[in-house]
Amino acid sequence: MSLAATLEFDDMLAGLQRWVECESPTFDIAAVNRMMTLASDDLVAMGANVERVAGPAGLGDCLKASFPHPRQAEGGILIMAHLDTVHPVGTLETLPFRRDGDRCYGPGICDMKGGTYAALRAVVALQQAGVDMALPIHVLLTCDEEIGSPGTRxxxxxEAARHRYILVPEPARAGNGVITGRYAIARFELLAHGRPSHAGAALADGHSAIREMVARIPEIESMTNDDCTFSVGVVQGGQWVNCVSTNCRGEALSMAKRQADLDRGIERMLALTQRDADGIGFEVKLGVVRPVWEAGQATLSLYAQASRVADELKMPLPHASSGGGSDGNFTGAMGLPTLDGLGVRGAGIHTLDEHIEVDSLIERARLMAGLMTALR
Structure with a gap:
């Protein structure tokens, strides 16, 4: 199947630029909703029926869409992606959208606007080529994946339970690979409780929450072993330098290849809670948990079909389980045929070096188009 006439590189890159330059950090509701509006307008222009779903409290909206098909109301193939990013508004000043040789840079371009845009353009290419699809194609675009999808799980x-196949255009693995399983992940809220005092006149009367937190961080991270990792990624405390801090909060992340290992890690983290009669001390609260996704036969059969398409396209397509959670954790854990990592190749995810390999825009769109055509 040749889609050369309908997958035009310059046009795709220009469309992706519009998406990347619409910054959409998770906690900025207005920014996320601007991105959802842009994506909605593009989907409508692509011929899709679009439904906007009001977002969870404190978060942006989501989109559901379906492309024309004789059985459009039925389940079939679900392209599942998120449009929120970790980059705050203003990142474009230091990480502008730009092409440099075989790379293209920008906030969220790899995780995961590039793969999402390529997947949608693959659907349009199939329509323009007059390909009769066996299954209807649906889309779900969410707003909070970067914080663990607490409001959209x-x-x-x-939505996923309605469909036969779940395709997730998160960034590709090294070597042009895809993902057939993901590790289990837990997030924790850390709370250090101190006693206030005047830092100049009565320092000894206080108990610093910041110092309490600082003492706990190496204790938490030293629990890391081959089975389960622990890291502290957020710390916020204090307001006045002349006050001994009363409160300090943080966030920690734990990841394990097996659910039992994560469950033990959760127990170890929660056991760190220790406060005295005055309330001074340390507290750990469990946040969002992504279940382990281990590749079952349904997912491996889906991968086998993708591999056959890749062979026709003369591209490698290795597969593996991966760290770094995605919404594929949920659908994979439900036993639904799920293939993740179908997005573009790139690197520097979540950094000021985030980029994609520009050739992968067309290559991955062709892979997605071939797979969607092959699925029954």
Missing amino acids: ELIER
Whole structure:
């Protein structure tokens, strides 16, 4: 199947630029909703029916869409992606959208606007080529994946359960690989409680929450072993330098290849809670948990079909389980045929070096188009 006439590189890159330059950090509701509006307008222009779903409290909206098909109302193939990023508004000043040789840079371009845009353009290319699809194609675009999908998990699982196949255009693995399983992940809220005092006149009367937190960080991270990792990524405390801090908060992340290892890690983290009669001390609260996704036969059969398409396209397509959670954790854990890492190749994810390999825009769109055509 040749889609050369309908997958035009310069046009795709220009469309992706619009998406990347619409910055959309998770906690900025207005920014995320601007991105959802842009994506909605593009989907409508692509011929899709679009439904905007009001977002969870404190978060942006989501989109559901379906492309024309004789059985459009039925389940079939779900392209599942997120449009929120970790980069705050203003990152474009230091990480502008730009092409440099075989790379293209920009906030969120690899995780995961590049793969999402390529996947949608693959659907359009199939339509323009007059390809009769056996299954209808649906789309779910969510707003909070970068914080563990606390507000959209129910939506994700409800929508995914309607479909035969779940395709997730998160960034590709090294070597042009895809993902057939993901590790289990838990997030924790860390709370250090101190006693206030005047830092100049009565320093000894206080108990610093910041110092309490600082003492706990190496204790937490030293629990890391081959089975389960622990890292502290957020710390916030204090307001006045002349006050002994009363409160300090943080966030920690734990990841394990097996659910039992993560469950033990959660127990170890929660056991760190220790406060005295005055409330001074340390507290750990469990946040969002992504279940382990281990590749079952349904997912491996889906991968086998993708591999056959890749062979026709003369591209390698290795597969593996991966760290770094995605919404594929949820659908994979439900036993639904899920193939993740179908997005573009790139690197520097979540940094000021985030980029994609520009050739992968067309290559991955062709892979997605071939796979969607092959699925029954």
